[in-house]
Amino acid sequence: MSPLADGAxxxxxxxxYLKHLNTAVSSLHQQRTTSIARRIKIWKSTWTNAxxxxxxxxxxxxxxxxxxxGRLAEAYSFHSVxxxxxxxxxxxAVGRELWIPHPASVLITAGESDRRRGKLGHAESRYNEAVxxxxxxxxxxxxxxxxxxxLGRLFYELAYLHRxxxxxxxxxxxxxxxxxxxxLAKDExxxxxxxxxxxxxxxxxxxxxxxxRALTERLSRLEGLVDHSEIKEAGRTDLVHRWLxxxxxxxxxxxxxxxxxxTARQLIGPRVNGEHNPxxxxxxxxxxxxxxxxxxxxxxxxxxxxxxxxWEAIGQQGQLLSTELAAATVxxxxxxxxxxxxxxxxxxxxxxxxxxxxxxxxxxxxxxxWAGRAILAREAGDRVHFLAAVHEGLAVIQRxxxxxxxxxxxxxKQLLHGRWAQI
Amino acid sequence: VAEGHxxxxxLLTAKxxxxxxxxxxxxxxxxxxxxxxxxxxxxxSILCDYVFDHPFLEHIGPAGAELLSVIAFEDAGVDExxxxxxxxxxxxxxxxxxxxxxxxxxxxxxxxxxxSVLTMHPITQAYFRAVSA
Numbered sequence: 001m002s003p004l005a006d007g008a009x010x011x012x013x014x015x016x017y018l019k020h021l022n023t024a025v026s027s028l029h030q031q032r033t034t035s036i037a038r039r040i041k042i043w044k045s046t047w048t049n050a051x052x053x054x055x056x057x058x059x060x061x062x063x064x065x066x067x068x069x070g071r072l073a074e075a076y077s078f079h080s081v082x083x084x085x086x087x088x089x090x091x092x093a094v095g096r097e098l099w100i101p102h103p104a105s106v107l108i109t110a111g112e113s114d115r116r117r118g119k120l121g122h123a124e125s126r127y128n129e130a131v132x133x134x135x136x137x138x139x140x141x142x143x144x145x146x147x148x149x150x151l152g153r154l155f156y157e158l159a160y161l162h163r164x165x166x167x168x169x170x171x172x173x174x175x176x177x178x179x180x181x182x183x184l185a186k187d188e189x190x191x192x193x194x195x196x197x198x199x200x201x202x203x204x205x206x207x208x209x210x211x212x213r214a215l216t217e218r219l220s221r222l223e224g225l226v227d228h229s230e231i232k233e234a235g236r237t238d239l240v241h242r243w244l245x246x247x248x249x250x251x252x253x254x255x256x257x258x259x260x261x262x263t264a265r266q267l268i269g270p271r272v273n274g275e276h277n278p279x280x281x282x283x284x285x286x287x288x289x290x291x292x293x294x295x296x297x298x299x300x301x302x303x304x305x306x307x308x309x310x311w312e313a314i315g316q317q318g319q320l321l322s323t324e325l326a327a328a329t330v331x332x333x334x335x336x337x338x339x340x341x342x343x344x345x346x347x348x349x350x351x352x353x354x355x356x357x358x359x360x361x362x363x364x365x366x367x368x369x370w371a372g373r374a375i376l377a378r379e380a381g382d383r384v385h386f387l388a389a390v391h392e393g394l395a396v397i398q399r400x401x402x403x404x405x406x407x408x409x410x411x412x413k414q415l416l417h418g419r420w421a422q423i
Numbered sequence: 424v425a426e427g428h429x430x431x432x433x434l435l436t437a438k439x440x441x442x443x444x445x446x447x448x449x450x451x452x453x454x455x456x457x458x459x460x461x462x463x464x465x466x467x468s469i470l471c472d473y474v475f476d477h478p479f480l481e482h483i484g485p486a487g488a489e490l491l492s493v494i495a496f497e498d499a500g501v502d503e504x505x506x507x508x509x510x511x512x513x514x515x516x517x518x519x520x521x522x523x524x525x526x527x528x529x530x531x532x533x534x535x536x537x538x539s540v541l542t543m544h545p546i547t548q549a550y551f552r553a554v555s556a
Contacts, residue, residue: 045498
C-alpha cells in the first residue's frame, strides 16, 4: 500500500488544537477545561508528531504550541507532559535550532519549571546554558539591550535558585549581576527587583538597619514606577504592583529584625488584615510574619493563633514538604510551644522543621530549629544531644543565616566555658 | 481466518459488509487451515494487507485515507470535532467518510465526558503507521 496521505489534514488539525490550547490557557483562571486529562494527552501527541517533522507547520507555531502546552500541563499538574515538552524545547534551544528565535528564553522557562519541581540541579544547568548563549549573542548580535534584559532576568532566576539552596554569597553576587544587566538594558523595574532582593538578603544575614535603609529607598522607587509610561506600554504594571507588595512586606520584616515593631506592624498590618486579598501562599507568609511580630511584642496568644493560620494555609496549598520556607512556620510553632512550656510539642515541631527539604529556602529556619533542640537538650541536661544539635545546626547554615550561626556559636562557647545556666 | 481473534473477525466482517462477499471469496486458500497459534505478526500483517487493499482505499476515498493516516499517528486518539474542522469537508461529507471508516472496522469512538475521541486498535494502528511512514 502506498502512503495514505500528504499530511495536510494533520497540519490543519495541529492548527485547530493550537486554537483550543490558546483558549484553555487564557481561561485558566476562570474555568476548568473539561476532560482535561485526555485533551492534554491528545494535544501532546500531536505536538510530538509535529516536533518529529511528521507534517509541515510554521516553526513559530511549533514553539507557541509547546510553550502553551507546557504552561497548561503544569497548571493541571501533568508533570510528565511538562517535562517531555520542555525537555524537547530545551534540547532544540541548546542546539540553536533556527525555529527557536530566543533559545535563552526557552531555557529559562524550562529552568523555572524544573525549579518549581524541586529539580534545582536541572534548573541550574538550563540557566548556565542560557548564560552561555546570551554571552555569545552579546558579542555576535546587535540587539544588545534586549540581550542584557534577558541576562538580567536570567541572573535573577539564578539568584532565586541560590536563595532556595541557602547560599547567601552566591545569591548576592547573582543579584548584583542581575542589577548590572538590567541597568545596561535600561530595565528600571528589573534593576529595582534585584535591589529589593539584595535588601532582603541583608536582613536575612543580620544587617537589619542597612536593609531598612535599602528597602525604604526601593519601596519609594517602585512607587515611582507605577505611573511610568514605559512600564504601562510594556504591560508590566501588574508586576510593579506585585513587587510593591513584596517590598512593603520585606521592609516590615527588616524593621522587625531591627526592633522597630510599631513600624513593622504599620507595614505588615494591611496584609495581615486581608485588605489586599493575599493568595494562600501569601497568607501563609503574612501570618507567619504576624506570629513573629506578636512574639517580639510578647503576645503569645496572638502569636499562636497567627502561626496556626499560617500552618493551615500551607496545608490548603499543598504540603509542608513542597512549600518554600515551610520550616519557618513549623520552627516558630516550636518556639511558641516552648515558651508555653510544652516541651514534647516544641520538640516535635523542631524535629519536623529539621526534616523538611533544606533546599526550599528552609536552612535558616532549620538552623533555629536545631538551636531550639539544643536548648531543650540543655534543659534536660543532655550534653550529647545538645552538642549534636549545635553541630547539625551549624552544618545546615554553612552558607547563610549569620544571625543563627552567631547564636549557635554562642551556645557552643557557653557550653565549653561551663556556663550552662547563662544560655 | 478470523478464528480466535476478535480483531480479525471484525475486520473481515467489515470487509464483507462494505465490499460484498466477492472480496471475502478471494481470500487465499492457504489461510483456511490456519489455527489460533498462527495468529502472529506475519499473519496479521498479511491479513491487514488483504483487508486494507486497493478496493478498500477506493471505498474510503482520499478523505478517509487522510483521516486514517492522522489517527494512526496519534497515540491518544483524535478529537472528533477538531478532526471535523481540520478535514476541510462539509459536515455531511465528513460524516459520510467517518461512517465508512467505522463500518470498515478500522476506527473506534471513545467518549470522555463531552469529548469524542477517534482511536484505532493497536494492531491496525501499527499497520497504518507502517504503510504511511
